Amino acid sequence: xxxxxxxxxxxxxxxxxxxxxxxxxxxxxxxxxxxxxxxxxxxxxxxxxxxxxxxxxxxxxxxxxxxxxxxxxxxxxxxxxxxxxxxxxxxxxxxxxxxxxxxxxxxxxxxxx
Amino acid sequence: xxxxxxxxxxxxxxxxxxxxxxxxxxxxxxxxxxxxxxxxxxxxxxxxxxxxxxxxxxxxxxxxxxxxxxxxxxxxxxxxxxxxxxxxxxxxxxxxxxxxxxxxxxxxx
Numbered sequence: 422x423x424x425x426x427x428x429x430x431x432x433x434x435x436x437x438x439x440x441x442x443x444x445x446x447x448x449x450x451x452x453x454x455x456x457x458x459x460x461x462x463x464x465x466x467x468x469x470x471x472x473x474x475x476x477x478x479x480x481x482x483x484x485x486x487x488x489x490x491x492x493x494x495x496x497x498x499x500x501x502x503x504x505x506x507x508x509x510x511x512x513x514x515x516x517x518x519x520x521x522x523x524x525x526x527x528x529x530x531x532x533x534x
Numbered sequence: 535x536x537x538x539x540x541x542x543x544x545x546x547x548x549x550x551x552x553x554x555x556x557x558x559x560x561x562x563x564x565x566x567x568x569x570x571x572x573x574x575x576x577x578x579x580x581x582x583x584x585x586x587x588x589x590x591x592x593x594x595x596x597x598x599x600x601x602x603x604x605x606x607x608x609x610x611x612x613x614x615x616x617x618x619x620x621x622x623x624x625x626x627x628x629x630x631x632x633x634x635x636x637x638x639x640x641x642x643x
Contacts, residue, residue: 454630456633461543463538463540463622463635464577464622464631466630479630520565520568520631521579521582523568523579525576525578527575527576528576
């Protein structure tokens with residue numbers, strides 16, 4: 422079955438550490454996205470990529486980094502520069518300009534301890 | 535600045551009630567309005583609306599878009615406990631989705 426997989430589901434990080442969240446899709450989608458969800462704030466766009474080896478900053482990119490070396494994969498690194506990283510992170514993919522194809526992963530809940 | 539505003543943020547009803555969820559948007563290069571249901575983790579697609587005045591229906595759920603007033607509503611009739619979820623509204627602008635904060639609906643038996 423085609424789908425989008427995020428791992429891990431839960432992640433704990435000590436302050437000052439970088440962590441990388443995985444997002445893999447086998448839907449043959451060209452576009453991939455990272456969102457952050459906080460209570461009462463909906464989904465906010467961190468980074469997106471419409472094509473391999475190219476990505477763009479979203480509204481809240483500071484303290485995050487991404488790479489897009491393969492079509493199927495779009496990992497997100499939460500760096501120590503992100504001041505408030507505790508949140509629920511959702512990855513999505515789609516065919517560009519076909520918004521109905523947006524498919525979300527099950528998310529990673531990151532907690533800083 | 536682009537924005538999508540949903541109201542109410544939270545709603546508690548009893549089974550059998552009818553609810554209306556609201557979504558207003560101000561998005562440059564607006565193309566479509568989408569509704570999602572988020573029960574636990576991944577949002578799931580409900581509707582996509584691109585034209586004003588044309589109601590989309592799926593069972594007890596329906597939605598309509600007003601592109602003049604920049605507004606959409608999601609109606610749920612004869613609510614069931616399984617409708618309890620966060621309902622997200624999103625506006626698409628040829629580049630990415632802009633989401634609202636969501637409405638948390640709780641349906642009590």
